[in-house]
Amino acid sequence: MKALVEDVFVGAFGEVAREDAATTRLAELAAHGETLAFTTDSFVVTPLVFPGGDIGKLAVCGTVNDLATAGAVPLQLSCSVILEEGLEIALLRDIVRSMAETARQAGVRIVTGDTKVVPHGACDRLFVNTAGIGVVRRGVAPSSAACRPGDVVLVSGPLGDHGAAILAARGDLALETTVESDCAPLHRLVGRLLDAVPGTCFLRDATRGGLATVLNEAAAASKVGIELSETAVPVRDAVRGLCEILGLDPLYLANEGRMVAVVPGDAAEAALAALRADPLGREAALIGRCVADRPGRVVMDTAFGGRRIVDMLTGEQLPRIC
C-alpha cells in the first residue's frame, strides 16, 4: 500500500520534496512582494467525487483561494492525506491527478506532503489537508476590518452551487438536479480585480457558512452596517428550487469558487468590469453597500419589499460540505 501510495503521489506531483522539507530562496519570493502569506485547511467532504469536482480539486482550490483573497499570489502547497485502509487505489489516483491538474491551473506547485494510512473504520475513506504559501501583492491590503460606509459589496457569481451540488450528490434525498459545484481557483479573478482596484477593501471566498457568514464577519470587524438587496443576489433557479424544497437559505450555502469583494463606491464600475472580464466572474453582481447605520449588522431588503436581518449561522447548515 505504502509503495503504491508513494507511486501515486510522486507520479502525479513530480517534484514533491524527497527530503522532509521543501526549500525556496527568499529572493525568489521577494520578486512577488514583501509579505509572506501562510494558510491551511483540511477537507472532509462527502462524497469524495461530486458534480463539478472532487476532494482533491477542492483541497487545492480552498487553499489557493484563501491565499488569493488575502491579496497574495499563491505559490506553493503542501498535501497531506489520511487514507482508510481499503480505499480503492484507482479512485485515489484520480483524486491525486485532479489535485495535480488543479494546481497546474492555479500556477502553484505541490512541494511537500505526507501520507498516513489508518485501519478500516478509523476514518471515512479519505481526508486531505493542504497548507499554502504565497506572497502578498505590493500595494494591496484587503482586510475584514477595512470596510467603510459608502463601499459596495460585490459577488463574483451565483451563490450556493457547491452546497447544493454536494447535497444533491449525497443521494439520500433522491433529488435530481443539474447543479455543479462552483469549485475553482480564484487567483486569476482576484488578480484582475486587484489590478483594476488596488484599493479593494475586503476579499473573501464564501465557503462554509456562505455569503451571510462572510458579510457578518466583515460588518463586525469593520463596525459598519451592510445592506443587501435580495433581488440583486444571483442564485441559480435550480439552487433556489432545492433550497425551497429543503428549507435552506442560499445565503448560507457553501461556495468554493465565489468571491465576495467590498470596494469603494466610486470603484464599483471598474471592479465589476474587471470581474466580468474573467470567465469565473462573468455573472458578477453588485449586491449591496456598507452604511453607517446598525454597525455590525447585515440586513436585506427582500424581494417582497420587506427587510430582514441576515444573522450569523449558528451551527453548520450542512456537515462535511468541504
Place this chain on the structure above:
Amino acid sequence: MKALVEDVFVGAFGEVAREDAATTRLAELAAHGETLAFTTDSFVVTPLVFPGGDIGKLAVCGTVNDLATAGAVPLQLSCSVILEEGLEIALLRDIVRSMAETARQAGVRIVTGDTKVVPHGACDRLFVNTAGIGVVRRGVAPSSAACRPGDVVLVSGPLGDHGAAILAARGDLALETTVESDCAPLHRLVGRLLDAVPGTCFLRDATRGGLATVLNEAAAASKVGIELSETAVPVRDAVRGLCEILGLDPLYLANEGRMVAVVPGDAAEAALAALRADPLGREAALIGRCVADRPGRVVMDTAFGGRRIVDMLTGEQLPRIC
C-alpha cells in the same frame, strides 16, 4: 461545538490569524537566512495521550523537527484538526494547551488554523495536521545525498522509546513498562550541532520506520555503504525487553525526539560534544560510519560477532504510531 472549539483554540494560541491567512514580512524572515523551508505532517496516533506526550505535543514536535533537521530555524506552524463529534472538550482543551506549550518551548508561533467536525464514526476521535515554515541557517545544507566514505553516524540518544511507549500504552498487550515517549522539539539540539559542525552532511529525525529507514535512505541517496556497530547503538533495557517479547527490532521503532546525524569523521568529537551539551543529547553516541563498499546498503556488526544487512522496512511495523 463550533463556538466552543473556537474558544479552545483562540484561548490557547492567542494570535491565531482571524483572517484566512497569516502574514509575515519577508524582511523579518531574511534575518534568519536566505532560504525558506516548508513542510507538513498529519498525526493519527492512538492513544491520543501516552506516557511522555499526546497528539498535540507530537504534532508540534514532528513539524518543528522536520524543519530543524532540514537545517532551518522553525518559525511558524499551522494547526488543522479533524474532530469526531462527541470528543470530550476537556481532552481537546488539554491537547490544545499541550500544543501551545510545546510551541512556546520550540520558539514557534501557531499562526493559522482550521477545524472540521465530522459525525460520530467518520474519524477516530481526533486527527491533527501541522504545516510549518522556517528559514534555513546560513552556510548549512544537510542532505540525504551528501554522505561520503569516512563520515560517521551519530544518534542523539536511545532509540525506540516512542514506539515502545505507544505500544505499551495501547493496553491490549497487558504489558507494563516505564518507557516514556522521547517526543521533544529538537531545534535547540540541532542548533548546537550546526553551530559546532556547520559542515554536518545529513540530519534526520528517526520517526516512522526508525533508524534503519533513515539510514537506508541516506545510503541510497548518497551511494555509500553504512556500517553500524550493534553494541554502540543505544537502546534502553526496557525497550530492548519489550522488543524481545514482541519480536520487534528497535532499529525500526519510531522515535519523535531522536536525531540521526552524519558528520565528517574529523568532526566526530566536536559533534558528540555539542550534542551531549544539550539535555536532549546527553546520551548521544557514535554508532557507525560511511564506507565506499556496498553503496546503498546498511550493514550491522552484531553483538555476537556476526554481520547482518539492515534492510528497508517493508510495510509498517506498527500502525498509527504518529
